[in-house]
Each structure stands twice: as structure tokens, then as C-alpha cells.
Amino acid sequence: MSGLTINDVSMTFELPNGGSVEALKNINLNIKEGELLSVLGPSGCGKTTLLNILAGFLAPTGGEIDLNGDKVVGPHPARGMVFQQGALFEWMSVEENIGFGPSMKGTPKAEIAASVEELLGIVGLQDFGQKMIYELSGGMQQRVALARCLCNDPDVILMDEPLGALDALTREKMQSLVLDIWKKTGKTIILITHSVEEALLLGERLLVMAPRPGRVHKEYRLPFAELGVGADLREVKRHKDFGPTRDEILNMIWDMEEEIMGRTETA
Amino acid sequence: MGQEILELIGSSLWMIVGIALIFALYLAISGVCYFVWGLYSRGREKAKGYTSLKTVTFGDESAVVANRIASIAAVIAIFLIWGVATGSKLTPNLLPGPVEGTVSFEYTATNAAGETGTGRIDMLVHQFGEKPEVPPVAAEDGDFAMNQSLIVAQRRKALIKTQADEGFAFTEIDGQAVSPGETVNFDGGNVFVTTRGSLSVEPDVGLTMEALYLPPPEAVWSRFIDLNKNGYQGVGLWENVFWSLIRVVIGFALGCLFGIPLGFAMGLNGWLRGWFDPIVEFMRPVPPLALIPLIIIWFGIGEQGKISLLFLAALWIMTIAARAGVSGVSISKVHAAYSLGATKRQILSKVILPNSLPEIFTGARVAMGVCWGTVVAAELVAAEKGAGKMIIAASKFQLTDIVIIGIIIIGVIGYGIDMIMRGAENKLVPWKGRG
Numbered sequence: 001m002s003g004l005t006i007n008d009v010s011m012t013f014e015l016p017n018g019g020s021v022e023a024l025k026n027i028n029l030n031i032k033e034g035e036l037l038s039v040l041g042p043s044g045c046g047k048t049t050l051l052n053i054l055a056g057f058l059a060p061t062g063g064e065i066d067l068n069g070d071k072v073v074g075p076h077p078a079r080g081m082v083f084q085q086g087a088l089f090e091w092m093s094v095e096e097n098i099g100f101g102p103s104m105k106g107t108p109k110a111e112i113a114a115s116v117e118e119l120l121g122i123v124g125l126q127d128f129g130q131k132m133i134y135e136l137s138g139g140m141q142q143r144v145a146l147a148r149c150l151c152n153d154p155d156v157i158l159m160d161e162p163l164g165a166l167d168a169l170t171r172e173k174m175q176s177l178v179l180d181i182w183k184k185t186g187k188t189i190i191l192i193t194h195s196v197e198e199a200l201l202l203g204e205r206l207l208v209m210a211p212r213p214g215r216v217h218k219e220y221r222l223p224f225a226e227l228g229v230g231a232d233l234r235e236v237k238r239h240k241d242f243g244p245t246r247d248e249i250l251n252m253i254w255d256m257e258e259e260i261m262g263r264t265e266t267a
Numbered sequence: 268m269g270q271e272i273l274e275l276i277g278s279s280l281w282m283i284v285g286i287a288l289i290f291a292l293y294l295a296i297s298g299v300c301y302f303v304w305g306l307y308s309r310g311r312e313k314a315k316g317y318t319s320l321k322t323v324t325f326g327d328e329s330a331v332v333a334n335r336i337a338s339i340a341a342v343i344a345i346f347l348i349w350g351v352a353t354g355s356k357l358t359p360n361l362l363p364g365p366v367e368g369t370v371s372f373e374y375t376a377t378n379a380a381g382e383t384g385t386g387r388i389d390m391l392v393h394q395f396g397e398k399p400e401v402p403p404v405a406a407e408d409g410d411f412a413m414n415q416s417l418i419v420a421q422r423r424k425a426l427i428k429t430q431a432d433e434g435f436a437f438t439e440i441d442g443q444a445v446s447p448g449e450t451v452n453f454d455g456g457n458v459f460v461t462t463r464g465s466l467s468v469e470p471d472v473g474l475t476m477e478a479l480y481l482p483p484p485e486a487v488w489s490r491f492i493d494l495n496k497n498g499y500q501g502v503g504l505w506e507n508v509f510w511s512l513i514r515v516v517i518g519f520a521l522g523c524l525f526g527i528p529l530g531f532a533m534g535l536n537g538w539l540r541g542w543f544d545p546i547v548e549f550m551r552p553v554p555p556l557a558l559i560p561l562i563i564i565w566f567g568i569g570e571q572g573k574i575s576l577l578f579l580a581a582l583w584i585m586t587i588a589a590r591a592g593v594s595g596v597s598i599s600k601v602h603a604a605y606s607l608g609a610t611k612r613q614i615l616s617k618v619i620l621p622n623s624l625p626e627i628f629t630g631a632r633v634a635m636g637v638c639w640g641t642v643v644a645a646e647l648v649a650a651e652k653g654a655g656k657m658i659i660a661a662s663k664f665q666l667t668d669i670v671i672i673g674i675i676i677i678g679v680i681g682y683g684i685d686m687i688m689r690g691a692e693n694k695l696v697p698w699k700g701r702g
Binding site: 055056057074075076077079080081083084086087088089090091100101104105132133134148149152154 | 622
């Protein structure tokens with residue numbers, strides 16, 4: 001069995017007051033190898049919980065996850081993670097950060113140096129290998145985070161709002177970079193985001209999740225990621241289907257948010 | 268009880284007045300210096316850079332830059348005040364010092380026969396510790412009231428015995444009428460006529476401080492040179508300082524050696540956190556000085572006791588710093604490292620340890636400061652060598668200059684230790700505060 005399978009995963013949190021919250025309920029998904037999946041939803045829909053379960057940081061209260069036939073029981077180098085920010089090691093240089101995974105395995109130094117060099121080229125940080133993390137801008141730091149994840153050659157890359165803290169311009173450049181990396185490496189990428197545009201651009205498959213209980217509300221198959229590879233993303237946004245799809249999803253999320261607000265008011 | 272509280276409140280109020288006066292004086296000097304500096308710097312080179320362009324500086328702490336001219340002037344001002352207050356030869360004599368040299372007055376007295384006579388008293392006022400010759404007595408004028416001469420040390424009183432005649436009584440001093448129980452001033456001192464008919468003479472003490480309370484800077488300096496050469500009570504000055512430092516270094520090192528692993532253990536394991544929590548939380552607020560009596564009972568006054576005390580002083584601080592360092596590791600860093608295939612051991616050495624270094628350094632700076640203070644206090648209580656021992660021994664012989672030298676050296680070394688720790692911090696954890 002190839003790919004990532006999510007079998008009937010549920011997650012129920014017990015609350016201190018005796019109640020419980022269903023963060024996720026009966027999620028079933030099959031993510032093919034090389035698929036680019038973006039996950040969108042209002043806050044509280046359980047998308048970060050889902051990603052943490054996929055990464056192996058949380059054990060689901062029901063169901064299970066398999067990657068290429070192996071059950072997920074904890075974090076594993078086969079499932080790389082790119083965090084929003086602040087997950088880089090400030091006490092290491094850019095090179096040391098990128099080569100962290102292989103060096104933990106005891107890969108020979110020369111081999112690590114070669115792949116670090118290549119990755120620095122891919123993420124556009126050729127001359128920054130010797131720099132320390134705190135000398136880089138936010139966008140550059142996220143490039144390092146991407147390269148660090150890629151250097152470990154995972155089967156699946158999980159991204160938890162990796163571009164969320166970047167300014168609009170940097171963000172667009174990084175979106176192109178993510179698409180390039182996806183095409184070049186053929187990795188399975190699962191990306192969680194708050195931005196509808198980003199989800200459209202970076203998902204050949206897009207899941208909209210709904211809260212209470214967290215579940216998959218709607219699924220889309222989109223052409224924009226494929227169109228965006230090596231192209232100007234501003235062009236992609238002018239595609240005739242882009243605007244209507246964006247508005248449809250925006251309305252959907254808007255309605256969900258309204259519903260949550262209404263519920264909390266009456267509660 | 269109530270009375271004591273009232274006295275406490277009263278003396279506190281007086282302290283407020285005293286402190287306010289001292290502050291006011293020091294601020295006034297600061298104001299004068301600021302004015303002079305303003306006159307000097309007017310029209311000269313202006314400050315450059317981004318901060319100098321800020322229009323809002325009042326309330327913007329980052330725009331407030333310490334004026335180094337003010338710092339230098341402040342230190343000079345302290346030395347000037349010190350010099351002036353002690354009548355130093357290095358500073359202008361703004362305050363009158365104690366009288367030195369010969370002072371004299373004439374007295375008028377009557378005797379039992381009802382005669383009136385005058386006599387002259389010559390007094391050579393000399394510095395404390397000198398032994399000059401008694402000056403010659405002025406030539407007699409022939410009446411019953413004798414002339415006298417004597418020597419008296421500065422800030423001391425001299426009693427001039429009455430003549431053994433029953434009816435003898437002083438009536439005037441330098442032309443001012445006087446009766447027993449009264450004090451009159453003369454040029455260079457005052458004289459009190461005792462009820463038994465003697466004269467108690469006190470030469471003017473001036474307004475400067477006596478060396479017993481605060482010796483002038485040059486006296487402290489010459490004592491410093493002397494200490495450098497000869498030491499005090501057979502122990503060299505720097506030998507004393509070295510012994511204090513070596514105790515601090517060993518005690519601090521032991522504290523780190525055990526405290527950091529203990530803190531890590533508490534940050535990483537629930538059982539160990541629960542196990543050590545009560546003792547750490549209990550010992551944390553106990554000042555190390557409160558342990559001195561127990562340590563002396565247990566270990567005596569030798570090195571073992573002092574090092575145990577410093578170890579205890581550093582241990583809890585380092586434990587808590589290391590524990591805080593572990594809890595300060597952002598979970599995404601740990602998650603990232605696990606996702607990249609790191610083992611627990613690698614997480615500890617490659618992520619948790621470096622990430623907690625800033626906290627550990629902050630703790631180390633605090634611990635070093637506490638250890639330095641504790642070692643001096645412990646030496647005050649009992650020691651054979653050490654900076655604290657030197658000053659307590661000197662104070663017992665009223666060698667205020669040595670006490671002051673000791674305090675200055677203790678302060679300078681404490682500052683030096685902090686500077687070294689800060690330098691090491693900048694070198695070893697350059698990412699601190701920039702993560």
C-alpha cells in the first residue's frame with residue numbers, strides 16, 4: 001500500500017469540567033504519493049490537531065494512520081515537518097540546521113555538505129550557509145526550514161502554516177518555491193493554511209474542514225497548483241475559475257464562523 | 268514595645284530628612300556639572316545617528332543614552348566630596364578643619380583675698396598621634412593668676428586644673444564674663460568652666476570628619492600601598508582576595524556541576540520533578556547567610572564549611588535556572604528535532620542543552636553575585652584568610668582605611684565578575700534575545 005491512509009481517525013479531548021470536545025470525528029482520507037494537499041478551515045476545526053496526529057506528536061483517540069503500510073505511532077523522519085516559525089535552532093548556522101537530520105543519523109560529513117550545498121541552491125540561499133539563524137529575515141528563515149526538512153528526504157512533508165507570519169510579497173515568492181520543490185522532488189505535501197488563496201494555489205487537492213466536530217466538509221480537485229509550477233502566480237490568480245472558487249470557499253468558511261459565533265453567544 | 272515602635276518611626280523620619288539632604292546636595296552638584304557641561308558643549312559637535320533624531324525621548328527608554336561625561340563627573344564628585352569632608356590635602360579646603368598650632372586665651376580670676384588677677388593659657392594643638400614639646404610658659408605678670416601652657420591632640424579636650432586656693436574663681440575668659448557651669452568661646456576653641464572650678468578646653472574641631480570615621484583619600488591610598496607591600500596581619504592583600512575568589516570559584520563550580528543536571532532532570536522527568544520540588548522550593552527562599560550558623564556547627568570554620576555554603580548558595584539558583592531553561596525550549600523545536608530523526612540523547616545534547624544556555628547564563632550571573640556576597644559574609648563570621656576576614660579584623664582595631672580598601676576591592680571584583688560573565692555570555696550565546 002503506497003501513500004498516506006487516514007482510517008476513521010477521531011480525537012476527543014476531555015475537558016477539566018467533565019465535558020469533552022470532539023476535535024476530529026471519523027476522518028477518512030487517502031493521500032497518494034506525490035499529492036499536494038492543502039487543508040483549510042475556520043479556527044477550531046481541528047486542522048492543526050490532524051497535522052499533529054499525522055506527524056505523530058499526538059495519538060488519536062480513535063482510528064489509525066498508515067504511511068506506506070506502516071502504522072504511525074510517533075514522530076518519524078519519514079514524515080518531515082515545517083513549522084510556522086521559531087522551530088529552527090538558533091545556536092547553529094544555516095548549514096548545520098539544514099544538515100541536522102542526516103547528521104543525527106551519522107551520515108558522513110562530506111555527503112551532508114554536498115546535499116546541503118544543493119539545497120541552499122534550491123531554496124535560493126547560496127551565500128548564506130555560514131550565517132547564523134538570527135541574522136536572517138523571516139522569509140529566509142522559512143527557506144531554511146524547508147531545506148532542513150528536505151535534507152532529511154522524508155516521504156511526506158507536513159506544513160503547519162509555514163508562510164503565515166510572512167509579509168504578502170515574501171509569501172508569494174515562498175508559494176512559488178513550495179510549488180517548485182513539489183514538482184522537483186515529487187514529495188507528498190500536506191499544507192495547512194488560513195489563507196484561502198494560498199490553499200487554492202498550493203493544493204491540487206483541497207480540503208475544507210468544518211468545526212464541532214472537526215470533519216471534512218468539502219473536497220476540491222484544482223488545476224491551479226499544476227498551472228502555477230514555474231509560472232507567475234499572479235497569472236494563475238487571473239484564471240477564470242480562480243475567483244469564483246475562492247469566493248465560494250470564503251462564503252463557506254464565513255458561514256461556519258458565523259455559526260460558531262452564534263453558538264457561543266447562545267451558550 | 269509601643270515606645271520602641273515610636274522611636275523606630277522617629278529615627279526613620281530623621282533618616283528621611285538626612286537622606287534627602289544628602290541627595291539634594293549630590294543632585295545640586297550634578298546640576299552645576301550639567302550647567303557647566305552645557306556651556307562647554309554648546310555649539311560643539313552634536314550627537315549623530317538615528318537615536319539623536321528622535322523627537323520623543325521622554326518616555327522612550329531606548330532613546331535615553333547614558334551620558335558618559337556625567338558618569339565620569341559623578342565619580343570625580345564622589346572623590347571630591349570625600350576629600351572635602353575629610354579635609355584632604357588633595358582637595359580645596361572648603362570646610363574648616365580642626366585647629367592646629369597654638370591657641371591661647373586670657374582669663375581673669377579672683378582669689379579668697381578678693382584680689383583680681385589675669386593669667387594666660389597657651390595651648391599647642393597637635394595632630395593625633397604626635398608628641399610635640401610643651402611650649403614655654405609666657406612670662407608672668409606677677410599676680411596670683413598663673414600662666415600655663417599645655418599640649419592637646421586635635422578633637423580632644425584638655426582639663427586645666429584650678430589653683431588649689433579655696434576662694435579662687437574664674438570670672439572672665441578673654442574679657443567675657445563667665446561663671447561655673449557655663450561655656451564661652453574664644454578664638455580657636457571653647458572653654459567650659461566646671462562647677463568645681465576647673466577649665467575644660469576644647470579646641471575647634473571644624474566641620475571635617477575624623478579619620479576614625481572616614482579617613483581622607485590619600486590616607487586610604489597610602490594604606491593601600493602599604494597593604495600591597497606588607498599585607499595585614501601577615502596575610503598579603505591579594506592573598507586575601509585570592510582566597511575569597513578561589514572559594515567562590517570552587518563553590519560555584521560545584522553548584523553548577525550538580526545544579527544543572529538536577530534542573531534538567533526536574534525539567535524532563537515528572538517523578539524527579541515531584542521528588543526534588545519540595546526541597547528546591549523550600550531551599551530557594553532561604554538566604555545562604557541564614558545557613559552560616561548551621562554550617563559552622565557541622566563543618567567548623569574551615570574551608571570545607573565555606574565551600575559547602577557557597578555550593579548551597581549556587582546549587583538552587585543553578586537548578587532553577589536549568590529547569591527554566593528546559594521549560595523555555597519551544598515545543599516546535601523539540602518536535603522538529605524528533606521529526607528529523609533525533610534520539611532522546613540527541614534532543615538533550617543538541618536541542619535542550621544549547622537552548623537552555625541563555626537561562627543558565629542568567630542563573631550563573633545571579634549565582635556568582637550571590638556567592639561573592641555570601642563568601643564575604645561568611646568570612647566576616649569566621650575565617651583565617653579572605654577579603655571579608657581582612658575588613659572585620661581591621662574594624663576591630665578601628666583601621667577604617669583598611670575597611671574602606673576592602674569594601675572598594677570587594678565592589679570592584681564583584682563588578683569584574685559580572686563583566687566577565689556578561690562577556691562570556693555574549694561570546695557563547697550570541698543568539699540570546701534574538702531567537
